Amino acid sequence: MTLLIQAAAVSYAHGGNRVLDGAQLDLRVGERVAIVGANGTGKSTLLRLLARDLTPSAGAVTTARGTTVGMLTQHASLDPALTARDAVAVAAGDADLLEAQARELEERMGLAATDEELTAILDAHAQVLERIERGGDQTNTAFAILRGLGIPESRWDTTVGSLSGGEKQVLALAALLASDPDVLLLDEPDNHLDFAAKAWLEEHLRARRGATAVISHDRWFIDRIATRIVELQDGKSIGYPGNYADYLTTKHERLTREAQLRELQEREFKKLKASSEQLTQWARQNPKFASRAENMRRKLEEERQRLEATPTPVLNQRQIDLRFDTERGSTLVLELDGLEVAYDGRTVLQPFDLTVRHGERVGIVGANGSGKTTLVRAALGTQTPTAGTVRRGPSVVVGYYAQEQETLNPNSTAMEVIRKVKPMTEQSAIGFLNGLLFTRDDMLNPIRNLSGGEKSRLQIAILIAQGANFLVLDEPTNNLDMGSIEQLESALTTLLDAGDGTLLTISHDRMFLESVCTRIIEVADGEVRDYPGSYGHFDRHRGTGTLLTRRTLLEPEPMSKKSGKRKQ
Numbered sequence: 001m002t003l004l005i006q007a008a009a010v011s012y013a014h015g016g017n018r019v020l021d022g023a024q025l026d027l028r029v030g031e032r033v034a035i036v037g038a039n040g041t042g043k044s045t046l047l048r049l050l051a052r053d054l055t056p057s058a059g060a061v062t063t064a065r066g067t068t069v070g071m072l073t074q075h076a077s078l079d080p081a082l083t084a085r086d087a088v089a090v091a092a093g094d095a096d097l098l099e100a101q102a103r104e105l106e107e108r109m110g111l112a113a114t115d116e117e118l119t120a121i122l123d124a125h126a127q128v129l130e131r132i133e134r135g136g137d138q139t140n141t142a143f144a145i146l147r148g149l150g151i152p153e154s155r156w157d158t159t160v161g162s163l164s165g166g167e168k169q170v171l172a173l174a175a176l177l178a179s180d181p182d183v184l185l186l187d188e189p190d191n192h193l194d195f196a197a198k199a200w201l202e203e204h205l206r207a208r209r210g211a212t213a214v215i216s217h218d219r220w221f222i223d224r225i226a227t228r229i230v231e232l233q234d235g236k237s238i239g240y241p242g243n244y245a246d247y248l249t250t251k252h253e254r255l256t257r258e259a260q261l262r263e264l265q266e267r268e269f270k271k272l273k274a275s276s277e278q279l280t281q282w283a284r285q286n287p288k289f290a291s292r293a294e295n296m297r298r299k300l301e302e303e304r305q306r307l308e309a310t311p312t313p314v315l316n317q318r319q320i321d322l323r324f325d326t327e328r329g330s331t332l333v334l335e336l337d338g339l340e341v342a343y344d345g346r347t348v349l350q351p352f353d354l355t356v357r358h359g360e361r362v363g364i365v366g367a368n369g370s371g372k373t374t375l376v377r378a379a380l381g382t383q384t385p386t387a388g389t390v391r392r393g394p395s396v397v398v399g400y401y402a403q404e405q406e407t408l409n410p411n412s413t414a415m416e417v418i419r420k421v422k423p424m425t426e427q428s429a430i431g432f433l434n435g436l437l438f439t440r441d442d443m444l445n446p447i448r449n450l451s452g453g454e455k456s457r458l459q460i461a462i463l464i465a466q467g468a469n470f471l472v473l474d475e476p477t478n479n480l481d482m483g484s485i486e487q488l489e490s491a492l493t494t495l496l497d498a499g500d501g502t503l504l505t506i507s508h509d510r511m512f513l514e515s516v517c518t519r520i521i522e523v524a525d526g527e528v529r530d531y532p533g534s535y536g537h538f539d540r541h542r543g544t545g546t547l548l549t550r551r552t553l554l555e556p557e558p559m560s561k562k563s564g565k566r567k568q
Contacts, residue, residue: 001028004067004211005050005183010059011235012045019045021235022059027183027211034222034244035215037232038481039451043215046232047071047185050213063183070181072173072189080161084151084171085143087160091175092142102128142178148200149174149193150367166192166368177204186214190221194367195510195539217482219244220510234311262312269303276300330393331358333470333502334379338550339388341374348374350526351388352548358393361496361503363517363535370523372506373474379504380472392470396502399468401459401476410448414438414458417447422465436461456480460488473505477512489515510535520545 006026012019019042027033027050035043048054049061051071063069078087079101090097105125112118146156149170160168169192176184184205190198202224205212216222222229222244229240229247240247279293334356341349348371356362364372377383379390380400392398402408409417418429433443436457447455456478463471471492477485489512495501496516507513513520513535520531520538522545529545531538538545 001030003028003064005061005063005069007046007050007056007061008059010046010049010056010061012042012049012054012056014045018235020049020056020232023232023235023237025050025213025230025237027213029211030209031227032205032208032212032214032225033228033230034226035213035230035232036222036244036247036482038483041232042235043232044074044187046237047187047213047215048073050183051185067183068181069183069185070176070179071185072176072187074169074187074191078160078168078172078175080159082160083157084146084160084163084167085156087171088142088146088175088178092178098128142174145174145177145204146171148197148204150197150200170197173201180208180210182210184208184210184212186212186216188215188217190216190218192368193508195365195508196367198508198510217477217480217485218509218511219482219485220514223511262310265307269300269307272296272300272303328358328469328500330395332391332393333358333360333396334393334504335391336379337389337391339375339378339390340386341371341378341383342386347526349378349385349523349528351550352528353550354521354528354530354548356502356504358502359496359499360519361492361517362505362519362521363513364504364506364521364523365513365535365538366523371526372523375521375523375528376472376474376504376506396470397466397468398470398472399463399466401463401471401473408447408455408458410446412447413444414447414450414454414461415443417458418461418465421462422467432465433461457484469501471501471503471505473503473507475506475508477507477509485509485512488512492516510539521548 004027006024008024008026009022010024011021023042023046025033025035025046035046037043045054048071049056051069052061053071082090086094086097090101102125105121105128108121109118109125112121147153151167151170151174155163155167160171163171173186173189176186189201193201198218198221202221205214205225212225214222214225224243226243227241229242229244231238231240231247231251238251240250242250276293276296276299279289279296283289283293332355334354336352336354338351338353339349340347340351364375366372374383378385380398381390412420414433415426415429418424418433419426424432430440430443438454438457442450442454447458450458456476457480460476476488480488492503493516496503503516505513505517517535518533520533520535522529522531522538522542528548529543530548531541531545
């Protein structure tokens with residue numbers, strides 16, 4: 001396969017911290033490479049080096065002659081004056097729009113107030129001219145991309161500046177796909193996409209002719225599109241053929257072999273050390289052993305240096321310690337009777353009944369804005385329904401994980417929050433939070449200064465400390481790296497397998513839903529449907545689940561033939 005772009009032994013430091021140290025990545029025609037690793041390991045940095053947005057401190061990035069490279073960052077940057085329709089049309093090569101844009105930029109050159117502003121305009125003008133020169137108008141394809149990514153036609157004539165942050169990010173992805181570069185660099189492209197849009201994107205990427213490198217925390221997405229995995233750890237890169245499932249298997253086999261080899265090497269070192277000590281002892285008694293003892297000491301020192309220079313294989317990286325300790329609650333956990341929610345003249349949830357019993361693992365799915373979080377808030381009593389009642393079992397202890405983390409007091413510290421939720425000594429709190437990978441500085445830092453991942457782990461810590469037996473989780477995997485997500489899945493599965501709790505969760509993480517949930521509730525167009533089974537079952541039978549409507553509307557009590565009154 002033709003090599004399009006290569007990062008060879010690249011290193012990069014930021015703020016005195018070496019992020020990458022000799023990492024490598026090459027992309028060939030037809031390849032789809034997923035870059036994985038814990039948060040902070042340099043995944044986005046590596047993409048930015050490939051895009052030449054950053055310059056490596058060592059190593060080199062080379063691109064084949066004539067190769068076009070396009071990158072999606074986590075912060076969209078589109079012309080706010082363009083409509084969504086025109087933004088993708090320009091990216092797709094609409095000649096008239098490109099000519100008009102070039103003329104507008106030429107007019108702005110004479111009005112630039114600073115050198116920096118002029119430079120930005122000149123760069124934009126050069127990009128437009130390059131797009132005109134390339135030709136190949138793909139406007140119809142661009143509009144198909146807009147539809148595929150779930151942007152409704154009613155929003156196509158809205159200006160970019162009027163779109164929400166999520167809509168801008170999806171539009172930026174659509175524009176990049178419409179431009180169809182030879183090398184596609186995607187940093188979290190599946191953020192803000194619903195299940196249907198993710199499935200469309202998977203198929204689109206699989207059909208692409210060029211090369212793609214993608215960063216994503218969605219393991220299901222990676223499983224569907226990747227032909228190769230590159231893992232970043234300690235500044236280094238390790239490649240694995242195949243998709244995410246293949247990577248997990250191959251990595252475990254590699255680490256097992258390396259651990260066995262290391263154990264053998266350490267045994268040999270101990271034998272060598274014992275021989276060296278014996279020869280040294282003999283040399284003290286008989287000088288003829290002196291040279292042999294000295295040679296053995298040199299050999300021992302060389303072996304020691306070689307072992308110290310080789311990292312010890314770690315079969316299980318340190319991850320968050322998630323062990324829920326709770327007591328069983330009521331058999332009836334949650335009962336929604338005729339629940340209806342409407343606001344601003346729009347019915348968000350039509351009247352429906354839903355019962356959740358002890359031990360169930362319920363996943364709530366649906367498009368963005370379909371009413372998933374509204375359903376959960378109504379069930380928790382934090383949002384008043386338009387009609388209907390909500391009842392929870394008498395011994396149910398609710399633990400709520402908020403997607404936007406609004407339940408956290410930004411001025412408190414993690415230490416203060418945990419000791420308030422569950423009385424414990426400072427030393428016990430330190431040990432508890434340390435198990436969730438908080439350093440002492442993190443524990444004493446105001447919550448407003450913590451990262452998104454740290455806030456997520458703190459919310460999980462609160463759930464554990466509360467002893468909740470009804471876990472209500474709104475997008476719990478957001479901001480967690482893959483290792484932490486897998487630990488969360490394992491902890492939840494252990495808790496629920498033991499019969500100690502009940503789960504109600506909203507998630508866009510399909511692998512999480514598949515691993516943890518055994519019942520799926522779909523919210524779409526105000527209707528609520530019930531699917532008994534895993535996410536995979538729901539995915540195969542989408543749209544055919546049992547429609548949950550008000551039981552009293554579906555099943556009126558039979559009337560007595562004699563009296564004409566309803567039976568009591």
